[in-house]
Amino acid sequence: MTRPGLAAGVTRPGLAACQVSASYGTQRVLDAVDLHIAPGETVGLHGPSGSGKSTMARLLALLHRPDGGHVSIDGTPVTGIRHQVPVAVRTRVAILFQSPRAATDPRLTLADLIAEPMRAIGTPPEQVRARTAELADTVGLTADLLTRRPHAVSDGQLQRACLARSLVHRPGYLLCDEATAMLDASTQAHVAAVVGEFQRRHDAGVLVISHDAALLARWADRVVELP
Amino acid sequence: MSAAVLARVRRLPRPRPGRVGATVAGTVLAAAVLACLFAPVLWPLDQSAVDLSQTRLAPSLLHPAGTDDLGRDVAHRSLYGLRVSLLVGVVAALVAAVIGGAVGALAGTLGGVVDRVLMRLVDTIAALPHLLLGIFIVAMLRPSLGAVVLSIGLTHWLSTARIVRSELLSLRHRPFIDAAVSGGAGRLRVLTRHLLPHVLPRLALAITLMIPHAVWHETALSFLGLGLPPHLASLGNMINDGRASLLTGAWWASLTPGLALIVVTLALATLTARWRDRLDPRVRAELQL
Numbered sequence: 001m002t003r004p005g006l007a008a009g010v011t012r013p014g015l016a017a018c019q020v021s022a023s024y025g026t027q028r029v030l031d032a033v034d035l036h037i038a039p040g041e042t043v044g045l046h047g048p049s050g051s052g053k054s055t056m057a058r059l060l061a062l063l064h065r066p067d068g069g070h071v072s073i074d075g076t077p078v079t080g081i082r083h084q085v086p087v088a089v090r091t092r093v094a095i096l097f098q099s100p101r102a103a104t105d106p107r108l109t110l111a112d113l114i115a116e117p118m119r120a121i122g123t124p125p126e127q128v129r130a131r132t133a134e135l136a137d138t139v140g141l142t143a144d145l146l147t148r149r150p151h152a153v154s155d156g157q158l159q160r161a162c163l164a165r166s167l168v169h170r171p172g173y174l175l176c177d178e179a180t181a182m183l184d185a186s187t188q189a190h191v192a193a194v195v196g197e198f199q200r201r202h203d204a205g206v207l208v209i210s211h212d213a214a215l216l217a218r219w220a221d222r223v224v225e226l227p
Numbered sequence: 228m229s230a231a232v233l234a235r236v237r238r239l240p241r242p243r244p245g246r247v248g249a250t251v252a253g254t255v256l257a258a259a260v261l262a263c264l265f266a267p268v269l270w271p272l273d274q275s276a277v278d279l280s281q282t283r284l285a286p287s288l289l290h291p292a293g294t295d296d297l298g299r300d301v302a303h304r305s306l307y308g309l310r311v312s313l314l315v316g317v318v319a320a321l322v323a324a325v326i327g328g329a330v331g332a333l334a335g336t337l338g339g340v341v342d343r344v345l346m347r348l349v350d351t352i353a354a355l356p357h358l359l360l361g362i363f364i365v366a367m368l369r370p371s372l373g374a375v376v377l378s379i380g381l382t383h384w385l386s387t388a389r390i391v392r393s394e395l396l397s398l399r400h401r402p403f404i405d406a407a408v409s410g411g412a413g414r415l416r417v418l419t420r421h422l423l424p425h426v427l428p429r430l431a432l433a434i435t436l437m438i439p440h441a442v443w444h445e446t447a448l449s450f451l452g453l454g455l456p457p458h459l460a461s462l463g464n465m466i467n468d469g470r471a472s473l474l475t476g477a478w479w480a481s482l483t484p485g486l487a488l489i490v491v492t493l494a495l496a497t498l499t500a501r502w503r504d505r506l507d508p509r510v511r512a513e514l515q516l
Contacts, residue, residue, distance in 0.1 A: 063405050087411045095409055103402040105421055116420075117410030165410065 013074045014038040015060060015093060015173040015205055020069035022055050029055050032069065035224060037173060037205035044220030045209045051226040053209045054098075057177040060207065061095040074172070087121060094171035098178035100158035104150045110161040111136070111146040117168045135164040139194055156187035163191055167198055173205045174198070181210065192219060245501055252497035259491050263310040272307050275458055283477040293479035295465075296472050305483045307460040309491060315375055316442035322380030323441070324434045327387025332426075334388070335395025336418060346392070349385050357382040358447060365453045375454050379441045387433045394426045435499045439492040446488055462488045 017035040021028065029052035037043045037060075047053050058064035060071055065081045072078060073092055078085060097103040104113055114135055118128045136146055139160040150158055159179065166174060174195060180188040199206050208219050216223050266272075278298035286293045292302035330349070334342040352360070361378040368374035398404060399422070407421050442462075448454035449463025457464060462484045469481030 058405075061405075061409055063409065082408050083414050087413070090409060091411045093409070095406070097402045097406070099402070103406050105403050105407075107424055116407065116412070120407070120410055120412035120416055162406075165406065169411065 012036070012038070014041075015074075015207075016072045017056065017060060017066075018069050018072060018077075020056075020059055020066040020071065022052065022059060022064065022066055030059075030066075030226075033226070035060075035207075037207055039172065039205050040199065040203045041222075042199065042206045042208060042220045044216035044223035045207060045226065046211065046213055046216055046223050047226030048211065053211075053226060054177050056226070057095060057175045057207065057209055060173070061093050061175055062090060063095070091117070091121075091169040092171055093173045093175065094166035094169070095175045095177060096159075096162055096166050096179040098181055100155055100162045100182075101150065103162055104158060106150050109147055109149055110141060110153065110158075113150075113161050114146075114164045114168065117165060121169075131168065132164075135167060136161075138167070138197075139164045140190060156183050159183055159187070159191065163194060170202055171204065172202075173207070175207045175209070177209045178211075179208075180215070181212075245497075248497055249501045252494040255490060255494040256498065259309060259487075259494070260313065262306060263313055266306050266310055270303065270306070272303055272460070274307075274460065283472060283475065283480070285477075286479055292483040293477065295468060295480045296477070301465070301469075301480055301483050304460040304465060305462070305487050308462040308465050308484050309487050311372070311455065311459070311461045312442045312445055312463075312488070313491070315372065315379070315445040316438045319376045319379035319383065319441040319445070320434050320437040322376060323383040323437055324387050324430060326380060327384030327433070328391050328430055330384065331388040331391025332395065335392040335399070336422070338396075342392070345388075349388055352382075353385050358444070361444060361448060362451065362453055365448055370453065370456055372455065375445050375448055378448065379444045383437055383440060383444070387430065387437070390429055390433050391426055394429050395422055398422055398425055432499065432502060435495070435502065439495045439499075442488070442492055442495075 015037045017033060019032045019034060020030055021032055022030040029050070033052075033056065035043070035045070035056065045053050045056060055064060059066050062071065062078060062081050062085050070077045070079070073089060078089060082090075105116075108116065111132055114132045115128045118131060123131075132146075136143075141157065141160055141164070145153060145157055153161075159182070163179075176195065180191055183191065195206060198204060208216060210216055213223075276299070278294075281290075281294050281298035282296050284290055284294040284298075290300050290302070292300070292305065294300055295304070330345055334345040361382045364378040364381055365374050368377070404417060404421055407417055412420070445454060445461070446463035446466070449461045450467045451463075452467065454463050455461045457468075465484040466481050466488075469477075469484070472480040
């Protein structure tokens with residue numbers, strides 16, 4: 001289904017990076033790269049350190065402005081980044097970072113951490129409580145852990161809370177930027193299972209970023225290689 | 228149960244180097260603040276009372292710090308001088324923190340041209356000697372408490388602006404801010420819920436570090452005759468007045484206000500230095516704050 005005047009890829013549903021380029025100073029990390037994640041699909045992104053994997057995730061999450069090209073969500077090109085993007089569009093894409101320590105506010109308890117995206121858009125408190133409990137159950141966090149702050153839980157437990165937080169708005173697309181690299185094997189498997197279950201239920205597109213080819217071979221439907 | 232007990236034990240402050248010093252400093256400061264607070268009740272002073280039959284008396288039981296060249300009790304007036312100095316120090320530090328905090332927050336959150344213009348303004352003012360600038364500000368106004376506070380506030384906000392700006396810049400691109408933005412938090416919510424709570428401890432530290440500076444600045448202005456009106460007791464006024472008596476051998480007229488100034492500002496500096504240690508991330512992790 002192609003509309004006249006638009007490139008073929010633009011009208012397809014899915015999260016797409018179209019000919020995006022990015023650089024830090026004079027160092028170009030992405031040069032006119034295309035990437036497309038269809039709903040329900042798991043795409044792996046593989047490449048050596050410094051190949052622009054994380055930059056690609058930040059571009060797709062609308063956190064970093066591309067030097068060239070654009071990101072489009074379900075056929076609509078997005079202009080602007082961060083707060084310039086309407087909340088409804090911004091929350092369509094969720095990102096899970098490699099280090100749960102860096103990705104969490106040390107002042108908040110795990111329960112507040114999960115509830116924060118709901119409070120940010122003004123969800124009523126009783127709904128916030130119910131959904132927090134539901135998500136904590138999904139990712140396997142006990143009520144005792146929910147009252148603790150990040151310094152009092154392990155990396156694995158904190159990453160589970162981050163996963164719960166990223167699923168709060170039922171995003172259409174989930175970007176896992178080396179999200180399991182710091183976790184032990186059983187937590188890794190559990191995180192992958194939770195993501196997989198969410199993906200099946202909501203027909204979400206998932207991008208798995210890793211330097212571990214074996215992990216991508218197990219998890220992803222197809223793998224995109226960055227040079 | 229044992230885990231809860233362990234957690235509680237771990238939260239207890241450990242003996243650390245400098246703790247004795249900090250305790251002494253805290254006690255001295257608390258005593259000084261209490262004495263200043265309750266001075267008008269316990270030991271009222273008539274600022275304009277002069278007793279020319281009692282001039283330049285050496286320290287004795289009746290006048291533990293002697294009397295000055297107008298027959299006024301030096302210990303009594305030093306207490307009131309300290310009262311003014313501490314009041315001016317705290318208020319001026321707060322004024323400076325409000326100005327510096329606002330400028331730093333604007334520069335740090337808006338960035339771009341606003342940031343560059345504001346920071347060049349800070350550099351420009353920092354290039355001028357701040358006592359000179361302070362004297363210029365007081366000289367334009369009538370000598371009063373308000374003029375002194377304004378003079379200190381307007382010259383001491385620069386470091387606060389820099390601290391707040393750099394904290395905000397380093398926080399702005401941390402992943403937890405990205406996560407909040409991506410989760411739907413608006414600009415105001417990111418600023419008030421995620422950025423400011425991390426900046427506030429630094430800002431509070433900057434304010435307390437500024438108090439000793441402000442006290443010295445007030446003393447310097449009063450010493451130069453630009454601070455408070457001469458009949459009002461202030462540490463600077465007293466040290467200046469005592470200078471004339473030094474030549475007649477009455478060393479005590481400057482000694483007590485000078486000692487009060489040194490002891491109180493040292494105590495303040497010791498306490499803030501310790502607080503700064505506690506805020507250091509490595510030390511903080513150790514203390515489990």
